[in-house]
Amino acid sequence: MSRFARIHPDGEERERLSCLDCGHVFYENPKVVVGAVVVHDNRVLLCRRAIEPQRGFWTLPAGYLELGETTAEGAVRETREESGAVIALDGILALYSISRIDQVQIIYRARFADPANPAIAAGTESLAVDLFDWAAIPWSEIAFPTVRWALEAWHRIGDAPLLAPAGNPPDDPRGDGVPVPRPDATAAPGPLPGRQIPSNPLHSQSRRPL
Secondary structure: OOOEEEEOOOOOOOOEEEEOOOOOEEOOOOEEEEEEEEEEOOEEEEEEEOOOOOOOOEEOOEEEOOOOOOHHHHHHHHHHHHHOOOEEEEEEEEEEEEHHHOEEEEEEEEEEOOOOOOOOOOOOOEEEEEEEOHHHOOHHHEOOHHHHHHHHHHHHHOOOOOOOOEOOOOOOOOOOOOOOOOOOOOOOOOOOOOOOOOOOOOOOOOOOOO
16 A cells, blocks of 8 residues: 655645655645526526535535536536526626635526526435525525625626626735634524625635535
C-alpha cells in the first residue's frame, strides 16, 4: 500500500498530499456548487431542506457539480432533482468564493422552460417547494447566507439584462466568516425583509451544501 503524507514537493510553495514511494501529488481543489434563482411572475422558487445541514430551512435549488457536466447542465439538473422544475437559464447571476469550506458557488438566474405550466414538486431532498413574492420570503428561515446574497442580487437586477455576476459582499470578500448559529426551532420567527443574517456561510462538505 502506498504511503501518503503532506510534504513540500520540489517547485511547490504549498504542502501537498504526496506519495512517499512514487512522488505522485494528489491535488486537492475546491468543490464547485451550482444552483439557480428561478423566477416566475416576480416570485422566486425556494426549497425547504429535508437533509442536514439546516434541515427544515429554505434554500435555492443547488448542489455539487457532477463529473462530466457543465455548470449550466448542473444547475438545471439540481433544480429538477430538488424542486421538479424544468428551467431555462438566462445567465450567471452570481459567483461566490467560500474559502472557509473550499467552495466556489455559481448561481444562475432562470425561468420555467414552459411559463404557462410552472410545475413544481418536492424532490427527495426537499420537504416542500414554493414560489415566494419578495415580501413573503421567510428570511428568518433561510438556510445559508449565500442564499440571501443571491436573492438580494436578483432583487437588485430583476429582469434587466445580466452584466457582470454579483460577488461576495464587501464585509465577507473571502467567504471565511464564522458559522451562523442555528435558530432555536421553538423560537418565534423574526421580522421578514429587514432581518439581517450575518454574511458568513454555513455550509458543509455533505452532498447537498446549499
